[in-house]
Amino acid sequence: MFIDSHCHLDFPDLAHNLDVLLDKMRENQVTHALCVSVNLTDFPRVLALAQAHDNLFASVGVHPDYENQVEPDAHQLVQLADHPKVIAIGETGLDYYRLQGDLEWQRARFRQHIRAARQCNKPLIIHTRSAADDTLRIMREEGADQVGGVMHCFTESWEVAKQAIDMNFYISFSGIVTFKNAVALKDVAKKTPLNRMLIETDSPYLAPVPYRGKLNQPAFVLHVAEEIARLRAVNLNEIAAATTANFFRLFKLPTLVG
Template sequence: MLFDTHVHLNIEQFDQDREEVLKRAQEAGVAYMVIVGFDHETIPKAIELAEQNDHMYAAVGWHPVDAIDMTDKELQWLEELASHPKVVALGEMGLDYHWDKSPKDIQKEVFRQQIHLAKKVNLPIIIHNREATEDIIAILQEENASQVGGVMHCYNDSVDYVDTCLDMNFYISLGGPVTFKNATLPKEVAKYVPNDRLMVETDCPFLAPHPNRGKRNEPAYVKLVAEKVAEIRETDVDTIAQMTTANAKRFFRIE
C-alpha cells in the first residue's frame, strides 16, 4: 500500500484519461493520494477530485511563480477552503527563483502570508523550493513554521540541510529524481532521512522516474520511487511502502 503525497491529477494533462490513470495507480498498489491545487483553476479541481474519491485528499495554496497574482481575496479564499474536510494541507507554497514572473520580494511576502494562514487554521504546509533553499529556511525559521510543520516536497537539495528541516518539524519527500542515474543528492538524502520523516511522491505529471524519464508522470510510478528508496536503504519495497504511508497518514492527519 503506497501513498503518493503530491500529485497534480487536477491539470489538463490528465483530462483525456484520468480514470485510466487512477485505475493503473490502484493496480500498482497506490491507496492514497494528495492532489495539490496551486491557482484559480487547479484548486477547485483538486477539491472536486478529492470529494469523488474516498482515499484522495486535497492541498490548497498559491504557487510562488504566480505570487504576483495573489491578493487579499485569494488569501481569504484559501482560508475558507482550509475548513473543507478533504483539505489536509496548505500548499504548495515557497520560493521559485528559476522563473522570473514574480519578483523575489513579492514571493517572500506571499510565502509569509500563507505560513501565517497555516498557523491560523492549524494545517501543515507543503514547500516548493527551486534555487531558493537559504531564503526558504530563513523564512520558515523567522515565521516559526515549526508550529504547524510541513514537508519539503520533491526534495532535491544537499543532505546538509536535512537536519535543519527535521528540527523545524518537517518531513522530507522524495520523487522521481531519486531514480535518475546521475542524481547523487537525492540518493544521499534517501539514505540519511530517519524512518519516521520520509515520504514519497510523483509530482505527476512532472519528473517521471527512470525508466520513464521524459514522459508524462503518473501516480502508479510512485512504486518506482519506493523501489529505488528501498534499494538505497537496503530493505524491501514493502517495508518502504508501509513506512512512508504511515508517515504520510500521520503528517496529513488521516485516519
C-alpha cells in the same frame, strides 16, 4: 501499499484520463494521492476531484512560480481550507530558478501561507528551488515548525534536509531520486530517517526511471519507493509501511481512510 503525496491530477494532461490513472494506481497498490493546488483559480477543480473520490485529497495554495495572481491573504486561505478533504496549505515557497528580479512578492506570499497554516492548524507543502537559505529563514521567522509539513520534491543538500526536519518537516522524494546523475540526492535518501520520509510523483512531471521523459502518473510512485529501498538495502515493504504511516500522521488522517 503506497501513497503519492504530491500530484496534479487536475492538470489537462492527466484529467482527461482519470479513470485509467485510478485503475493503474490500484494495480500498483497506490491507495491514496494528494492533489496539490497551484493557484486559486483552479482550486475548485482540485477540490472537486477530492470530493468525488474517497482516496484523493486536496490542498489549497498558490505556487511561487505563478506571477500576476491576485495575492491570497491568510484569511482567504483559511476559509478555503475549511473542508475535510483539504488537508494541507500549499504548495507554497520560493523559487529563484525560474524567476528573477525583485522577488519580494514571493517571500510575502510565502509568509501568508505559513500564517494561514498556523491559523487552521494544517501542514504546509513547501516548494523550494535555488532559494534554500531564504526558505528556511522565513520558515523560522513565521513559526512554520508549529504546524510542520513537507519539503516536496526535495533536491537540496542533506544539511538543508536536517534543518527542515528539525522544524518538524518531512522530506519527500520524487522520481528525481531514480535519475542516474542525482548522486547527492540519493545520499540524502539514504540519510533521511524513515519516520521523516514521504514519496511522490509530482505528476505529470518528473517520471521516474524506467519512464523518464514520459508523462508521469501516481502509479509510478512505486518506482520511487523501489529506488529508495535499493539505496537503503531494505525490503520494499519497509519503505511502503513507513511512508504510508508518515502520510497519515502528517495529514492527521485515520489510517483506514478510503
